[in-house]
Amino acid sequence: MTARGWFLFSLMGVLWGIPYLMIKVAVEELSPSMVVFARCALGAALLLPFALRQGGLTRVVRAHWKPMLAFACIEILGPWWTLTDAERRLSSSTAGLLIAAVPIIGAVLARFFGDTERLGARRLTGLGLGLGGVAVLTVPHLTGGDAWSLTEVLLTALGYAIAPLIVARHLKAVPTLQLIAPCLTLAALVYAVPAWASRPSVAPSPQTLVSLAGLGVICTALAFVVFLELIRETGPTRAVVFTYVNPAVAVAAGVAFLSEPLTAGIAASFALILAGSFLATAGPAGRSSGTRLVGKGRPPFRGEVTSTRDARRCDRHTSE
Template sequence: MTARGWLLFSLMGVIWGIPYLMIKVAVDEVSPSMVVFARCAVGALLLLPLAIRQGGLWLTIRTHWRPMLAFACIEIMGPWFTLTDAERHLSSSTAGLLIAGVPIVGVVAARYFGDTEHLGTRRIAGLLIGLAGVGVLTVPHLTGGDARSLGEVLLTVIGYATAPLIAARRLKDVPTLQLIAPCLTLATIVYAPAAAATWPASMPSSGALLSLLALGVLCTAVAFVAFLELIKEIGPTRSTVITYVNPAVAVAAGALFLDERFTATIGVSFALILAGSVLATMASAPKGSADPDPVPVRPARQWLRRGADPRPERDEAGAR
């Protein structure tokens, strides 16, 4: 990857490694609908004025409203609620382990979207090594959960794996702000009635309020701008590998700021996650000859029957 790709990848690995803790703090005092509404509203308030200032926002919405609606539903409105609701019963480590399945699901989903990105043995091995690292990191800390919560996280995984494919194939020409700002605005409107109906009877604690604010500013507004740029830079399949780094970041934050123990098991998991991420994000080596676009060989008799010049066909631009 380019230096810019690695910078965005590292940034997303950190930013989306901390929402699990913030969601856990907030959902203890407010409803899941309120959590989703708050983070979407804060993100929309920050990004919508910037998107309008760019100009052409309404034309963009009219032209691309169908894939934008699909992206909003699959990436934001559905997964954010199911993940938040699941964390009322699941530990953050359990959620992190399950969310780490996003790259694997993304590889499978990409086949149905006509993905032409080659996945060699090295990248597939990287995906599996990274998943093993997350397993080493989180399995010792797993706690229980019911079938509904596990199903909700599974739906979140499917959404997180599919939405980047939609963005890369149907929305790649849409400016980042003009994609995410309308999606967050729509999610805010959709969740406003449920948030109003479950409004807390008393003012939440400062910890819950700060968690909601950080979810909106850092984990939504800043994160989505960086994530969509990451998709454009390295592609949708490799961009989902950040879900391997996120649980490791959560453990590192605990060790640094909460005096949690950094054990040998955590060290091994870090090594596996880092190695898996590097391998899974590497570009695959070209197969066969150095010519990436070979001319198909046609029998001489076929050229003669057609009365054609037996030379490679060219389009209007003169390219093969």
């Protein structure tokens, strides 16, 4: 993976590792619909002006409205509500830990739908190590919530795994802002009425307001721009591997802000998760068998065979 890919990957591990803590704070006083509405409305308010300034937004939406609608439903409308609702009963760290199933689901779905992105032994080993680290972190926390809440988080993970495939297959030509801004606007409109119906009778506390602002500005507007750039840089399967880092960030936030214990098991899982992330996002070990290197740092000599296609061409000219 390129240096730019690693930067985006590391940034996403933080940007989508801290929302669980913010959601947990917000749902103590607000309904899930209100939290999702505020998050989407803030994100849309920040990104929509820039998307409009690029020009051609209406044309883009008309040309790609079907996959954009699918992306909005599978990435935002459904998963954000189920995740937020689940955190009314689950701890923030437990939610973050379960979301780490996204890379495994994404890898399975990519192969099931015939994705050409190769999963070699090194990347499969990385996925396995990451899953092992997630298991070490998850098991002690699974007693904190009911079965439906755990199901809601797993449904969220399923949506998070499918959405990048939609982007990679149908929306790569759509500029990032012109994809995210309309989707967030749609989600805000959908949740506007439920949010109004469940509005609190008293003003939220400063902690809740700060959490909502963080969710909208940092974890939505900024994070989505980085996320789509990461998909375009590394592909859909590698892009979601940053969710292996999310549990580490979620646990660290719990230790720092909620005084949760930092055990030896958690420290061991950090190493597994980071090692798994590195291996799972690694590029192929070498070039394909159809291409032969002609010398590092120099162009091929005139007439030199550099690929299988060139070899066939040479054979054809020889026979003539």
